[in-house]
Amino acid sequence: MINELIKIMPDIQFHPGERFAWSPEKRIITYTPDQIEADGRWALLHETGHAMLNHKSYKSDLELLKMEMAAWEKAKELALTLGLSISEEHIQQCLDSYRDWLHRRSTCPSCGTNSIQNDHSNTYSCFNCHARWQVSPSRFCRAYRTRKEKEEFVLI
Numbered sequence: 072m073i074n075e076l077i078k079i080m081p082d083i084q085f086h087p088g089e090r091f092a093w094s095p096e097k098r099i100i101t102y103t104p105d106q107i108e109a110d111g112r113w114a115l116l117h118e119t120g121h122a123m124l125n126h127k128s129y130k131s132d133l134e135l136l137k138m139e140m141a142a143w144e145k146a147k148e149l150a151l152t153l154g155l156s157i158s159e160e161h162i163q164q165c166l167d168s169y170r171d172w173l174h175r176r177s178t179c180p181s182c183g184t185n186s187i188q189n190d191h192s193n194t195y196s197c198f199n200c201h202a203r204w205q206v207s208p209s210r211f212c213r214a215y216r217t218r219k220e221k222e223e224f225v226l227i
């Protein structure tokens with residue numbers, strides 16, 4: 072499958088690594104070889120989707136979620152051309168984990184109101200109690216976000 076993907080995306084490098092990821096700076100997709108026969112092939116298609124769409128950066132967590140959705144759409148097209156299919160349930164689970172993550176970051180640590188992110192920054196402002204908080208910067212690093220992932224909330 073890697074060979075097929077190299078044919079489709081000759082300007083991208085595929086490297087074995089610790090996890091599935093797309094690095095826009097280096098134009099490298101890393102993958103874990105021992106998972107490639109299982110769910111890993113879907114993750115690989117997903118990361119290739121990011122690469123094909125030339126995803127580089129985003130202004131907000133919401134934009135990142137939209138890019139995640141777009142990468143899965145591209146991955147589905149790619150799967151079709153390779154005669155594969157991706158479990159829709161798997162895609163929804165991955166996207167749900169992002170939606171949960173977005174919800175956690177956007178919930179005011181002071182009063183619990185769901186709030187909006189300030190443009191071009193990792194800060195959110197609460198329109199209810201006017202608290203502002205900073206969240207950790209995020210990257211294209213995984214198709215699935217675990218609940219265990221620690222979010223740093225710093226009130227500012």
Ligand SMILES: [Zn+2]
Pocket residue numbers: 179180181182183184197198199200201202
């Ligand atoms: Zn608040």
Ligand SMILES: [Zn+2]
Pocket residue numbers: 117118121139142211212213214
């Ligand atoms: Zn992704």
